[in-house]
Amino acid sequence: MEEKDIQLLDDYFNDLLKEADRQAVLDRTASDPEFAEEFELRQQMADWPRREAGRQALAENLESIGAAFFDAPAEERQAPVLTATVNRRRWLMAAAAVVLLGAAVWFFGKPEPSLYRQYAQYAPPAFTERGAAEDAALAAENAFEAGRYADALTALDEMLAIEPNNQGATLYKGICLLELNRPAEARAALEPLAQGRSALRADAVWYSALSYLLENKPGACEEALRKLEPGEDHYEAAQVLMKKL
Amino acid sequence: MHIDHHFIEALRNNDPRGIREIYQRYSDQALRWVTQRGGAAADAKDIFQEAVMALYEKALDPSFVLTCPLGALLHVLYSRKWIDRLRGKNREAGVRKEGELRYTEEAFAEDTLTLAEDALAEQARQERLGRAFTELSELCRRMLTLLSNGVKPAEAAVQLELNSVDTLYRRKNACVQRWRAVYLEH
Structure with a gap:
């Protein structure tokens, strides 16, 4: 990745480009695979801190909900949606x-x-x-x-x-x-x-x-x-x- | 779009009702699957949660549409998580189980396996980004978090006691380059 492209992506993600230049960056991602890969990484970096909060909130929720299904003794677990069991003989x-x-x-x-x-x-x-x-x-x-x-x-x-x-x-x-x-x-x-x-x-x-x-x-x-x-x-x-x- | 797609919306919105339904429908199967292979309920809980988190990474893509049954996708995800865990503890056992897994996965549709692989790859990438992020300075982490959450650059500069927005941009660009370098080293 050349220095000028790094600078271009910095400007793009700092929202410092004019609309035509922004569009040119997006167009280039469609025709230049190496540039597209770098663009995607930078996009993920821009999103990561915000999404991390969502991940942590979801993980806490899963931990809490999961406890009712995995941590409790079998007889106390929340009833599954399917309540009948299969009789394998019949x-x-x-x-x-x-x-x-x-x-x-x-x-x-x-x-x-x-x-x-x-x-x-x-x-x-x-x-x-x-x-x-x-x-x-x-x-x-x-x-x-x-x-x-x-x-x-x-x-x-x-x-x-x-x-x-x-x-x-x-x-x-x-x-x-x-x-x-x-x-x-x-x-x-x-x-x-x-x-x-x-x-x-x-x-x-x-x-x-x-x-x-x-x-x-x-x-x-x-x-x-x-x-x-x-x-x-x-x-x-x-x-x-x-x-x- | 598969009729189970509403579960993806539940994950996107961290909707406890929808998430509870995912557990009601599929956790029992995961528990049986893991305990039949020598794992404990706690193992089943962990890998099921990791599987749902992997699915969440796909759900974060607004264009993602579920095209296969959720139960099948979760099964592939948590079974692979289980193999990874075994491989981490005991390579030989992990390799044996991997062979068994390959056999059982033949029953699943191609798009289910592809989706699972995409989700796991995305989760691995995000975890790698996270590990690299923790190696940044406190100022970098604060700055990138503020800007990612939509705080205006001028306001972020004030909060971080930087002289100007230009200084903020210079610092931010340096932080991003450092983050990228550490990420690529990991």
């Missing part, structure tokens, strides 16, 4: 972990940009204990946990081709479609479960209802939520959600 119960929340009450009354994201919370699937369709099941689990919902959906379709009555796979197929922002297809996938009497009925109803949030249809969402009955999973969360619609 993998279908994995979907029952699609329970919501303790945290819904916590959000009560606060307008949020995405009600769907607040309420759509689920446990990772655990299909692989099942004997059949193991390859597809493992692929589905891994893809789902990594957030690769398109890949998970492909694997779930493979599972369902082998085991068309696999209700857990059907439920997670619906969830994948929601995450891929395909709410109408999600409802179609969940419909048989929502209409049935299986242990996953409430989950299917709940996610079908949430699908309407992705389409900004609060009325349809409320109508679907009313299909949940007292005592069923998600019933209480549904009451909270309906008040926010």
Whole structure:
């Protein structure tokens, strides 16, 4: 870096350049990689002291919040959003972990940009204990946990081709479609479960209802939520959600 | 933009409600992951916090948009932090775990890994800048902090008892060059 360029950057960051000269500096960052690298370093130095205060404030906040989740004995830790546990012997119960929340009450009354994201919370699937369709099941689990919902959906379709009555796979197929922002297809996938009497009925109803949030249809969402009955999973969360619609 | 992007806004604003939700959703997974690998809850707490701080460095870029699930990104961040910690304590164990990590990371999407690497690189750079900053004189640190926080040069010159704004600029330029030199040495 030549002395004149160091002087130029000093003047730029001391706000001593005329507008045309400032623009010339910015233009040069687009065409001169070495100058651009030095410019970026100087920009970071200019920002660093101000941002450091923000870092420290955040670190203090994390320290305080983290204590409630890591420092307390297990039984005293704040309840995670997902409260049900996966029964690995009966993998279908994995979907029952699609329970919501303790945290819904916590959000009560606060307008949020995405009600769907607040309420759509689920446990990772655990299909692989099942004997059949193991390859597809493992692929589905891994893809789902990594957030690769398109890949998970492909694997779930493979599972369902082998085991068309696999209700857990059907439920997670619906969830994948929601995450891929395909709410109408999600409802179609969940419909048989929502209409049935299986242990996953409430989950299917709940996610079908949430699908309407992705389409900004609060009325349809409320109508679907009313299909949940007292005592069923998600019933209480549904009451909270309906008040926010 | 991924639907988890609102967590980035929560970090930008240091919003306790949003941050608590990040912990509610993802801390349990981090705790299990670390304790299954021989770490303690305190280790899990530290590396989870470091992972969130790395993410914060990305969030400070106003143009940054989250394009992958936050849980996956945090997982890559805290697992790499854990490997770094092991490597610091016991090189052999760290290298073994690194091999294991590479295997498990194959499950993650490319953009998740790229984002994680960017965040960790940015965090390392900021920490290096911070270490170099502490080696500056008290006057330099005060001056650069005042100006970074938007105090007008004339007002800063008064606060620092400098004769003029020109003197302030000369001192500041010298401080910046010293800072840069120490940073590049680190």
